Amino acid sequence: MAIDFTLTPAQREIQRGAREFAQEVLAPITAAVDEEPDPLTGFQMLKPAYTEACKLGMSWAMLPKEYGGGGLSNVDFVIAAEEIQAVDPGFGTTLLVNGLGLMPVWYYGTEEQKRRFISRATSDASGEFIVGYAASEPPGSPGGTANFDAPAVDGAGMAVTATRDGDEYVLNGRKYWPCNVAGWDMQGANLNLVVVRTDSSVGGTEGLSAIIVERGTPGVTYGMISTSGQRSAPNGEITFDNARVPAENLIEGTAGNGDLLINRNFAWSGPVAGIGAVAIARSAYEAALEFAKTYTAGGPKPIINYQYPGYVLGDVAAKIDAARAYCFKTAHYLDTHDYHGELIGAMNKVLCSEMLFDCVYKCMQVVGVNSLDKKYPFHRWLREAAVFPLYDAGNFGMQRRRVHGVMADPSFDPRAVMNHEFVPFTKEMEGIGTVPGRTK
Known part of the structure; x- marks a missing residue:
């Protein structure tokens, strides 16, 4: 074995x-x-x-x-x-x-x-080269990103358009939430991969593509978002106003398949986000354990010697270790299935990120009111814990829908992941549960 x-x-x-x-x-x-x-x-x-x-x-x-x-x-x-x-x-x-x-x-x-x-x-030697990934869009009606794969024409939330004009694509619209895109100086990342609607006559499962927008492209402006968690990650926005991008920058295999790119991308990031949840839970656990081994609460010995702190921290440690093992399994699945893991990547991200909030708050309960003292980092870990289920293709917006779409397919084998077998992800598995819109 x-x-x-x-x-x-x-x-x-x-x-x-x-x-x-x-x-x-x-x-x-x-x-x-x-x-x-x-x-x-x-x-x-x-x-x-x-x-x-x-x-x-x-x-x-x-x-x-x-x-x-x-x-x-x-x-x-x-x-x-x-x-x-x-x-x-x-x-x-x-x-x-x-x-x-x-x-x-x-x-x-x-x-x-x-x-x-x-x-x-x-090959860049400056140490400053940075790349952005722009899929998310601002909320609205219609709008947002979670409904991007709705099969109806106006049901999809991906509204940034790229219209072919000779040897160029003309981009219009706005992206909101993507990371790194504004670069170090609000003039743009060196390269931004942008998911765009290249065919507005069809729904998200057919009309999306990805194009590289290079720093310095005229007609592109950037903004920054002030967030409550992961404040060191530069979330921002991009506005395209008749921005012209060379047609050769459209990534060839994504033409009409931007929906599959999004799902594959977030499958790859699933275990990375998952291990991030493990990492924060680990930090909170180790801090709470150290506190419990030194704090007596006025009693004769440190509180680790009493049942509640010991039992709670034991449960937290088990969840962290189990989640880490699931991240390793998911990463190994990606390594052995050509970087496809749309099902297991989503399940991994959901499980670990929702474990995190529970673990951090239980650690805070062990520490008690002292966990609210900002000389300890629990306030930051709690905010980070709130971020994880919401970002990286939100658990309710996109991750669970991917799992749902795979499981609902007639070809689904419930033992495939257990047996380390390839689970395909197709356009037919997309769009389940999305908001209906106008058909062609």
Whole structure:
């Protein structure tokens, strides 16, 4: 039975390097970034850390070596991501989004596009190159992103359009919430992968594509969003006003398949978000355990010696360990199924992110009212715990629908994941439970 949770020497080195970076580079500035009221200033405070991450190969670790990336497996990437996100999940998101922006180029691009975009990022020596991924759109009626795969013409929420005009596409509309897109100076990331509607006559399962918008493109403006959690992750907005983008920037295999790209992207990020939840729960657990071993509450011995703290922390530890194992399983599934894991990736993200809130709050109950004292980081961990079920394709907006669509399909084998068998994801599995709209 080929199951062994013992890290290899190489994996231990990855873990050690990521932990040292997190403790020595991120930890000294994390609190200040979290408290900085201006989101752009807070993000800019992390620029030296990002430059160091680039030097260490972390920014492009998930990309193939063939194009200058680190070539880490998904399992290896998850090991590193836990250590970084245990200190700052927002910085982990910034690195993750580099992958969300460029992995689709690897999956669906031509050889020329892979070298033009991926190799350009990985060969940059400035330590500032950053990539955004823009799918989310602002709420409205119709609007938002969760309804993006509704089969009806006006049922889909993806409204940024890209109209072909000769050798260019003309982009119009607005994206809201995407990470990294504004870059370090509100002038744009070096590259932004933008999901656009290239065919407005059909629904989201047919009319979406992905195109690379390069920094400096006229007609594109950016804004920043001030968030309550993951404040170090630069969430922003993009407005396109007749922005002209070369037609050769449309990622070839995504033409009419932007819906499948979105689902595949969020399947890949599932175990990374999942391990982020594990990481924050781990931090809260270790802090609560240390508190319980030193705090007596006026009694004769530390509170760890009493049943309630001991039982609660034991339950929390078990949930963290189980969730970590599920992240490893999901990452391994992606590694062995051509980076497809639309079902297990969604289940992983839902389970771990909803475990997180429960674990953090139980740790706060052990610490008691002292957990509200801002000299402890519980206030930040609680806010981070609230973020995870809502971001990275929200659990109720998109993740559970993907699981639902797969399970409802007549071909679904409920034992496929258990048996480590490939579970296909097709257009026929999309759109289940979406808001109906006008048909063609």
